[in-house]
Amino acid sequence: MLARQLTIPLPFVGWRVSALGLLSLMLLLALLMAVSIGAVYIPLSSILVGVLSDQQLAVMTSIRLPRVLLSAIVGAALAVSGAAMQSLFRNPLADPGVIGIASGAALAVAIVIVLAGPLTGVLALYSLSLAAFSGGLVTCLLIFRFTGMSGTFSATYMLLAGIAINTVSGAATGFLTYLSDDQQLRALTFWTMGSFGGALWPAVLVCATVVLPATLLLFRYARNLNILLLGDENARHLGVDSKGLQRRVIICTALTVGAAVAVSGIIGFVGLVVPHLIRLTIGPDNRILLPASALLGALLLVFADTVARTIVAPAELPVGILTSLIGGPFFLWLLIKQYAGRMGM
Amino acid sequence: MTPIRIIILSLAGLLWANTATAAPQRVVAIGGALTEIIYALGAQEVLVGNDTTSYYPPAAEDLPKVGYQRALSAEGILSLAPDLVILSDEAGPPAVLEQLSSAGVSILKVKAGRSLSDVKSTIQTIAQAIDTQAINPGQSAALIDHINAQTLALEDAIAQQASPKRVLFVLQHSGGAPMVAGKNTSADSIIALSGAHNVVTAYSGYKPLTPEAVMALHPEIILVTSQGLEQAGSAAAIFKIPGLALTPASKTGGVIAMDALLLLGFGPRTAQAAQQLNQRYQEF
Amino acid sequence: MITANKINYAIGDTPILDELSVALQPGSVTAILGPNGAGKSTLMKCLCGTLQPQSGSINIAGTDLQTYSLPELSRRRAVLSQSTAINFPFTVLELVLMGRNPHVNRRESVEDNQIAQEALDSVDAWSLKNRIFPTLSGGEQQRVQLARVLAQIWGQKQAYLFLDEPTAALDLKHQHQIFKLIRKFSRSQGMTVCVIIHDPHLAQRYCDQAILMHNGKVFAAGLIDDVLSPDNIQRVFEIPPDWLTRS
Numbered sequence: 001m002l003a004r005q006l007t008i009p010l011p012f013v014g015w016r017v018s019a020l021g022l023l024s025l026m027l028l029l030a031l032l033m034a035v036s037i038g039a040v041y042i043p044l045s046s047i048l049v050g051v052l053s054d055q056q057l058a059v060m061t062s063i064r065l066p067r068v069l070l071s072a073i074v075g076a077a078l079a080v081s082g083a084a085m086q087s088l089f090r091n092p093l094a095d096p097g098v099i100g101i102a103s104g105a106a107l108a109v110a111i112v113i114v115l116a117g118p119l120t121g122v123l124a125l126y127s128l129s130l131a132a133f134s135g136g137l138v139t140c141l142l143i144f145r146f147t148g149m150s151g152t153f154s155a156t157y158m159l160l161a162g163i164a165i166n167t168v169s170g171a172a173t174g175f176l177t178y179l180s181d182d183q184q185l186r187a188l189t190f191w192t193m194g195s196f197g198g199a200l201w202p203a204v205l206v207c208a209t210v211v212l213p214a215t216l217l218l219f220r221y222a223r224n225l226n227i228l229l230l231g232d233e234n235a236r237h238l239g240v241d242s243k244g245l246q247r248r249v250i251i252c253t254a255l256t257v258g259a260a261v262a263v264s265g266i267i268g269f270v271g272l273v274v275p276h277l278i279r280l281t282i283g284p285d286n287r288i289l290l291p292a293s294a295l296l297g298a299l300l301l302v303f304a305d306t307v308a309r310t311i312v313a314p315a316e317l318p319v320g321i322l323t324s325l326i327g328g329p330f331f332l333w334l335l336i337k338q339y340a341g342r343m344g345m
Numbered sequence: 346m347t348p349i350r351i352i353i354l355s356l357a358g359l360l361w362a363n364t365a366t367a368a369p370q371r372v373v374a375i376g377g378a379l380t381e382i383i384y385a386l387g388a389q390e391v392l393v394g395n396d397t398t399s400y401y402p403p404a405a406e407d408l409p410k411v412g413y414q415r416a417l418s419a420e421g422i423l424s425l426a427p428d429l430v431i432l433s434d435e436a437g438p439p440a441v442l443e444q445l446s447s448a449g450v451s452i453l454k455v456k457a458g459r460s461l462s463d464v465k466s467t468i469q470t471i472a473q474a475i476d477t478q479a480i481n482p483g484q485s486a487a488l489i490d491h492i493n494a495q496t497l498a499l500e501d502a503i504a505q506q507a508s509p510k511r512v513l514f515v516l517q518h519s520g521g522a523p524m525v526a527g528k529n530t531s532a533d534s535i536i537a538l539s540g541a542h543n544v545v546t547a548y549s550g551y552k553p554l555t556p557e558a559v560m561a562l563h564p565e566i567i568l569v570t571s572q573g574l575e576q577a578g579s580a581a582a583i584f585k586i587p588g589l590a591l592t593p594a595s596k597t598g599g600v601i602a603m604d605a606l607l608l609l610g611f612g613p614r615t616a617q618a619a620q621q622l623n624q625r626y627q628e629f
Numbered sequence: 630m631i632t633a634n635k636i637n638y639a640i641g642d643t644p645i646l647d648e649l650s651v652a653l654q655p656g657s658v659t660a661i662l663g664p665n666g667a668g669k670s671t672l673m674k675c676l677c678g679t680l681q682p683q684s685g686s687i688n689i690a691g692t693d694l695q696t697y698s699l700p701e702l703s704r705r706r707a708v709l710s711q712s713t714a715i716n717f718p719f720t721v722l723e724l725v726l727m728g729r730n731p732h733v734n735r736r737e738s739v740e741d742n743q744i745a746q747e748a749l750d751s752v753d754a755w756s757l758k759n760r761i762f763p764t765l766s767g768g769e770q771q772r773v774q775l776a777r778v779l780a781q782i783w784g785q786k787q788a789y790l791f792l793d794e795p796t797a798a799l800d801l802k803h804q805h806q807i808f809k810l811i812r813k814f815s816r817s818q819g820m821t822v823c824v825i826i827h828d829p830h831l832a833q834r835y836c837d838q839a840i841l842m843h844n845g846k847v848f849a850a851g852l853i854d855d856v857l858s859p860d861n862i863q864r865v866f867e868i869p870p871d872w873l874t875r876s
Contacts, residue, residue, distance in 0.1 A: 039561060058591050059557055062587070086717075087717075223730070229713075231712060283720075283723075314548070
């Protein structure tokens with residue numbers, strides 16, 4: 001029956017694997033660059049040789065290294081969960097922000113800043129992180145309840161529930177902003193803009209212990225996420241328990257985004273832009289898309305944070321502003337391109 | 346006060362009474378320092394309202410509040426039927442001020458203070474506008490004399506110091522890099538006034554300071570508002586902010602907290618605040 | 630062999646399937662016909678396990694459908710239903726390879742790739758294999774989806790194939806080509822094929838059995854020529870008796 005020549009484009013063809021390798025190499029270079037640049041001058045050569053003054057060593061171990069690592073982890077977490085969300089909703093415009101995880105986290109943080117009394121001890125330092133994390137998780141549980149009530153686990157219901165939750169928590173945060181005094185207002189605003197300025201080793205460890213397992217789990221779901229793109233019913237016909245898969249992916253995403261938002265505040269558009277770039281250049285297969293997004297997301301945030309903390313040194317820009325400045329126009333360009341494509345332009 | 350000066354002042358008073366309408370009877374003060382000045386002048390009986398930043402002296406808390414000074418609403422103010430609204434150039438939004446004037450309310454706008462001479466001229470302007478001479482004669486002059494005396498004592502203390510302390514003012518910290526006062530801020534002014542040196546000279550205004558720079562600037566004392574300290578939890582929590590742990594201040598536990606209005610308000614207690622700061626620097 | 634025994638399915642108080650019993654024979658193509666709202670799609674969804682009837686039982690090869698696990702079922706039973714729009718730039722070949730999912734362990738083997746390409750060739754879409762799926766026309770997409778479904782049970786003996794209006798978007802040439810192909814598979818591999826179809830001519834030409842549905846019940850079932858008698862057509866579809874002869 002098949003007289004024609006066969007070509008074998010397996011999903012893991014050579015050049016795609018090379019692309020992953022290239023991204024890893026670039027990430028490594030970005031990490032090296034990031035640890036050698038900062039307000040305190042530490043030449044790369046002395047880092048590589050390991051000859052540092054006491055002051056340089058202190059800067060390196062207690063400030064710069066945790067910060068660079070944290071930006072890499074958060075970048076990877078945001079990009080991977082963005083990519084997973086997009087497959088889940090079969091919508092390239094989906095983003096952890098869309099289903100309300102980020103705004104739920106922001107509301108919880110606003111509640112702690114404006115309403116909760118001052119906390120003491122370890123709690124004081126981590127109260128905002130804890131709030132952000134639990135806000136994200138509670139939002140997820142709410143969305144579950146809403147979508148569960150409709151009987152079927154439909155992406156449309158989830159998207160609508162996400163919009164409703166975004167609106168309500170946005171309004172509630174707005175109301176708290178209205179109630180807040182000068183001090184609280186500033187705390188709230190700067191938290192929303194996202195920054196890695198607060199990076200400490202405990203934050204790195206906590207974030208890594210949540211993000212790494214959840215990300216690896218998402219990698220395992222990659223093939224079934226591809227199948228899910230055919231539709232819930234078709235995926236079931238192909239042996240994929242769509243409902244269970246969707247639930248597991250949501251939980252993993254909530255965990256990763258919650259952990260990321262908890263340590264860095266809201267950093268927008270990474271989850272949207274990074275998977276798109278990978279799809280455009282390497283392809284949409286989740287088995288490549290997810291790891292490649294993790295690498296590029298880490299690369300992007302390590303780079304962006306290095307810019308954020310050096311460009312106006314000794315002051316620094318909130319990194320969320322930088323990513324949104326780049327991500328916003330990119331998003332618009334994407335919309336215009338899609339529209340043009342649909343109109344045959 | 347010499348008889349001649351009394352005559353001149355009374356003439357000035359007459360002139361004021363002639364050119365302006367009668368002294369205002371219902372005054373709304375917007376801004377903590379301005380409210381404080383009116384109390385210090387003993388003219389609080391004309392006050393019918395103030396804003397949320399007016400919390401000193403404690404009696405000021407009991408007056409009706411017209412909201413936050415940067416987000417005023419015209420109707421709230423008009424409902425108090427004021428014949429004079431005193432506010433600083435920080436108050437707004439501008440459209441609301443416009444609405445107030447078109448509703449026929451007189452507005453006295455004074456410069457937000459950054460120095461003791463600003464404070465003294467604001468005291469005089471307010472004293473004149475609400476005619477405190479009629480209510481509490483001589484009080485404005487006495488207040489200014491008091492401030493001058495405090496200033497002299499402060500200058501003496503500073504002159505006897507060896508070298509100025511290196512101070513870092515942390516406005517607040519909410520997870521990211523700490524917000525720190527640069528030049529042209531009221532924190533910068535009060536640090537200078539108290540005979541110390543603000544370590545941040547590279548930029549103006551309040552900006553997040555990158556943690557590495559916090560360390561590199563070697564601050565000996567971390568200055569915070571008590572409100573900011575309360576939000577952080579404790580002085581120990583302040584040193585958990587990245588970079589601060591590596592400063593000289595961390596070794597001596599050098600944190601000084603002071604009420605925001607007292608520290609940054611540039612009102613009648615500013616000379617006193619600077620004196621207090623100067624004394625507390627010696628602890629570290 | 631698939632049998633449904635007195636199945637009932639209702640949405641709220643409205644019965645969609647009413648005490649319905651059918652049997653699908655291996656090695657034959659069964660057409661499901663009937664006016665809109667007769668319950669054709671619901672019946673098919675029950676038979677392939679997407680919907681669970683509220684009462685009655687469905688057996689596949691003598692075993693209750695409910696006892697099959699999802700992966701077990703997916704290796705022997707393929708379904709072409711109304712498809713979801715795909716917004717991601719998958720190539721045609723990548724999409725057809727998804728059909729191999731039940732047989733893939735970690736990644737597709739060379740054999741899976743070969744099957745995917747043979748399946749594409751069988752629906753006359755081999756030349757599309759490197760095209761981006763969302764950029765194809767409706768008819769091309771339909772053929773590629775069919776290739777994906779065929780790839781799922783390619784080479785399986787005693788497999789089951791359910792098709793919901795498989796040729797709706799296709800031109801005449803491809804309609805006939807696809808039905809020829811389906812009939813060939815059913816004969817050569819003992820495949821049980823069940824297809825929802827609207828065109829009685831196409832059904833008569835390529836199907837062996839027919840189930841004519843009306844208001845959630847079987848109006849007639851059996852050999853295609855017996856079921857699609859002018860009398861039955863006229864009564865179920867409420868059209869003039871000369872319709873069949875005139876066209």
